[in-house]
Amino acid sequence: MSSLSASQPSPVAEQPSYWRSLNELESRPDFEAMLAREFPEAAAEFPEGVSRRRWLQLMGASLALGGLTGCWEREIISPFVQRPAGRIPGVPQKFATCWELGGVAKPLVVTCYDGRPIKAEGNPEHPASLGATDALSQALVLQMYDPDRAVGVQVRKGETTESSTWDAFAEAIRPVLNAQRTQKGKTLRVLAGTSSSVTLADLRARFEQVFPEAKWVEFDSVNRDEVRAGAAAAFGTPVRTQVDLTAANIILSLDADFTVRHPQAMRLTRQYAGRRSPEEGEMNRMYVVETAHTGTGAMADHRLAIRTADFANLLGLIESAVQNKLEGKKVPPEKDYASKFVDAVAEDLVANQGKSVVMIGPRQPAALHARVHRLNALLKNVGATVAYTEEPGAARPSSPAALKGLVDEMLTGQVEVLFVLGGNPVYSAPADVDLVDGLKKVATTVRLGDYADETSLACQWHLPAAHPFEAWGDALSFDGTVTLAQPLIEPLHGGKSVAEVAALIIEDEVRAGEQLVKRALARYLPPNVAADVAWQSAVHDGFIAQPVLAKVEPTLVAAEPVADPAPTSGLELVFVPGASTYDGRFANNGWLQELPDLVTKLTWDNAAFLSPKTAKSAGLEIGDVVKLKFDGREVTAPVFIVPGQAHDSVILWLGYGRTAGGHVAGYVTSQSKPIETVGFRAESVRTTAAFTSGLGVVLEKTKKTYKLATTQDHHAIDKMGLEILGRRLGMLVREGSLEKYKEHPDFAQHVVHHPELESLWEERSYAEGNRWGMTIDLSKCVGCNACMVACQSENNIPIVGKEQVIRGREMHWIRIDRYFSGEADDARVVTQPVMCHHCENAPCEEVCPVAATVHSHEGLNDMVYNRCIGTRYCANNCPYKVRRFNYFNNNKKYEQASNELATLVLNPEVTVRARGVMEKCTYCTQRISATKIVAKNERRAINDGEIVTACQQACPAGAIEFGDLNLKSSKVAKSAAGPRAYQMLAELNNKPRTSYLARIRNEHPSLAQSKPEGHGAHEHHG
């Protein structure tokens, strides 16, 4: 549906009419000065000395008054004479669109209420989404309404920043570009992020025609350069590896983290999870070798933690073991775990030739990628589980090399005009590339970006970038499907897309985003239908079905003899994309900053992550501040200890320590009272040579300590607490091996034995009508956190900030519990999503003195916010501790009448909770009601699968089922009645509606000695 496109007013930088009364005021210079001083968006300066809390109050005023400087569009308020077709006030509309991350499209369907996007979901029709999303996509909508986004065009004159307009910019840049035209763009450079956009490729081709000697440089802090280089090394040309896990019995993931960080993660996770329930067919078996913890590693049947530097040796061992098995040689493995692991992997890979897959992650060097390609070929997986397609942008150099080349040119005066389109290279550039100095040597620097960030401060012009939901665009999904983006709202701050700015640079005859995209995509539209219809249907679907990346069958080039790499030793440094921040672009996103990392549960910070053994040998404890010295550079970081991480490896998350990020991320540049940064900047020890990892880091303990905010284990658990945890874990998170399952499919139901549960009175049966219930398959959940952000977005869940997280007052309705089992140095991770269980015999309801939490006739445990006085007794009595209390007014920002922009992100279907009331998961009661109304109007019963909760919808693994337990044919009823289903703490006779499906581990017999029930856990027969 492209209905939005027709009615868009042209962006005119005029004063909004409703500020008429202030017209006199606004022209006075002192008022302008006041605005510039007081309101960040008006002047790209932050008010001095504001805390994050203060910011929440402030941003309202800033947005309302932001209009005075002419950045808000003219608003015409008039009723429709006739209702536009298909538009019913109050009924949400959904639009297919996408955004691009690292040159790969993430397809979405966005829900809009009265013209404002409020919720992103995956595009169920799109092969790269299948309806699922990741946490970043879910948080995108908050990013759009971020009041820290730069408003309007800004120009820096010396130390001051002035507001300007697109017209003024065009005027100013025209002579510069004309001069470049005459010299064929010899000293013109463009620095942009990697993109697979067809439109942008088209514009780049035109750019090269206009400026044949100019260069377009691509830089991404988080990239897949090594992957491309590895394919190039193996096949002579970079091809893209397409993995199909549906046919893979054996998965070997070498640091690949394909469930979260892979560009095809949604599809791969769905395929992987589809083979994780024993009742649905043969289970796959996954081996994971990794340095840092990932969700993929947590799901592994067998996991091995080694340093990134040791992967070459390990791969060598696997290769030779595979070779030996193929040749039928029997070499008994050593006694240690790693050797047995390698032997088991090799045995399984050889036994499942053509039905296995080896994947390797982007942090591993190209040489290893090449070897993995050979290994897959050797195992006959190519053509079965592994296929190859073309790789777009095959010829481009690696990101750090490209940037270094550009900066070298800049420093030697070979660049006169530089456009920085997107990204934030000043922040994310390698430490040995002096981009800031380079920029000083360039006569004209123009920057297009969401925020007036570090890069903008180093450039002369700042142009506001359009958010993905504000502009036309397109990108290729990983499999090569052309995916379209359409604007869902008028650009809030006058932003333009990269393509639109590129069109401006080359003075293209087409300037409007829609026309640019349409022109570029014309050749991909199906030829047998009318162009308009084809276009409309592509926009409606959000993609063009036929993938444009051709399948290829590359041949392996002769392998150069690989010398056995000499084993190295010492402490290594590994750079990992920030759990919340990615490469820093999400640092100002409160939802993501407060989203606890799956394994560490850390929020609002990054840290130097060490294994317990490494920390012990360095004499470090959690919260100690260390100086990290690497390659002549140093950075100060707090220590966080993670059981199960590789020894002698220091993991650093990228994307923190933003000096000009915003009120959430931090802003310390030229401020007398700076806003504290979140975390430290790991990029300051990241060099071109060690862009992904490097050996030889030195940890120097300082006397300082630092408080880190985690949502679990707020305080280190004492020995006795750990013993208690060990005794309980097997009862709470029930696991078993596949053998155990085959023997006793219902083993999970016999973990806790209790006397028959009786009631003093006749309980309500709920036999009539709908009986909503949920199941969560622990065998499938990969802990990607998408459900948490989806819930936050759907249910208007506030963020509370670091101090309150330390106090333990985070508000997430769904959390993912993480437990370690096994020894501290070889820990296994088990995860369990927990939200309100909607107990039929709910302990919370009995104790509420004012009857603010009561049962609906369908068995939902309803929370009546209006009636709640906040005794918190319900939360005390909840055995799952899923209730969340508003200790403060967490939504104060919305109370100001002027705070229009921030309120736009709220879901109008869900109450915004006041201070002093309790809240909790409602099973998305608003979605249940909406569906019930539709079904009732259509005089029919609600179909199975018609109601989808927000967490369920986001889940890429399909781990969550929701529906009517009374409908015996429903998926949820079937899985709740299945043998693996168990109810946590059901011995309390609370009759939870949520069931878990026990996790089944498909272990290799030779490695199965590890206790499946976890450390010290045993079956409890009470």
Place this chain on the structure above:
Amino acid sequence: MSTTVDPLLADNTLNDPRRRSPLVLGGLDYAGVTKTVCAVASETTPPPLWFLAFALSVSWAGVFGLCIAYLIFTGVGVWGNNNPVYWAFDITNFVFWVGIGHAGTLISAILFLFRQKWRTSINRAAEAMTIFAVICAAIFPGIHVGRAWLAYWLAPYPNQMAMWPNFRSPLLWDVFAVSTYFTVSALFWFMGMIPDIATLRDQSKSKIRQFVYGVLSLGWTGSSRQWHRYEKAYMILAALSTPLVLSVHTIVSFDFAVSQVPGWHTTIFPPYFVAGAIFSGFAMVVTLLVPTRVICGLENLVTIRHLENMNKIILATGCMVGYAYGIEFFIAWYGGNPYETDTFLNRAFGPYWWAYWTMVSCNVISPQLFWFKKIRTTPWMMLIVCIFVNIGMWFERFVIIVTSLARDALPSAWHYFTPTNIDLLMLIGSFGVFFSLFLLFCRFLPVVAMAEVKSIMVEHHHEDHGHGHGGHAHGGHGGRH
């Protein structure tokens, strides 16, 4: 006339089986009693110590008020309460103060019914303390709720929402139990005071005092008919109060026992809480009376024997509390509920071990010192022990509430509670309110039930004659009787 001093008069803690030990010393007669008690509440300027104490108390009461205002304007988050520990200092303070409020009614009602004559010297002060403690207690549930301005929804009143409160909730039972207890205690206290207020009225010289005491004494003349009615009513109120003494803390304990939180869900709670309440209440009475009797010159009325008797009760209830602590552990193990077992292990050896062992040493070990008569009868020593008991009983509630919540069923939700400054200020501030009220009471109301003390002196008076202590001057039956 004997030249030797009667040992029972020198040390009335001695027990001579042949005769009762005197409960009023210093050879006070009826007029002497009146004079001694009325002197405390007289128009003359009180000692500087009173002003100092009052200034301090009122300042803290002011801090308390400011904290409440800050709390209500900002949110419950100003306290340290967190996600698993939804109740902490707020409910700890509530239960602590309710517990303190048990001694007064027990002394005036139960000891009255059991004809314990020594109660007469201390019952008034103890009852006043009860009222003030319940006032302090009642503040906390009112302000601890998230939306304090809607706390009246706890009351079952006809309303346009057509909503009753939830009668299944122990918190609602609390509302009824505490409010009933407060009403009956206040009534009992006030009614018992009427004859003494009349005495004050008659002794007052200022018009204002005469008027106020006149109104408060409800026209008391001391006629036989009035005394007849009065004593009937007193007996009835005593009978009404007696079950309340037991029921209030039983119902307060239901807040915990009826829930399903491991460590709360135990059937031993009602008797254990009641014993603890009496224990702490008596400790607080001793804590208050030891200095009060000195400052107000009441040594002859509140004698060492009175204090010793109370210390004996403290010893007895302390042993009961200690037994309860022991049996809790036994049942946690014997009951076989793993969650309960773990909770108790956590209490004693987990992150709150310091609170648990503070509680045990203060509540179980320190009252054992009262086996020594020397400690039982030396005011400064008993004061120290009783302060320890007060600390211990506060910690008992803290341990029950916080340690159970901090580590319940799901280890993922475990958290550690750390109080904020506001928590600490409000704890101290509630003492400010309590002491302010008590100091005002000492200044303006009869601290000792004169009429009742005189009623037990009659016999004693005649005995004195029998033993030939004629040397004491008796001013005749000058007291109003």
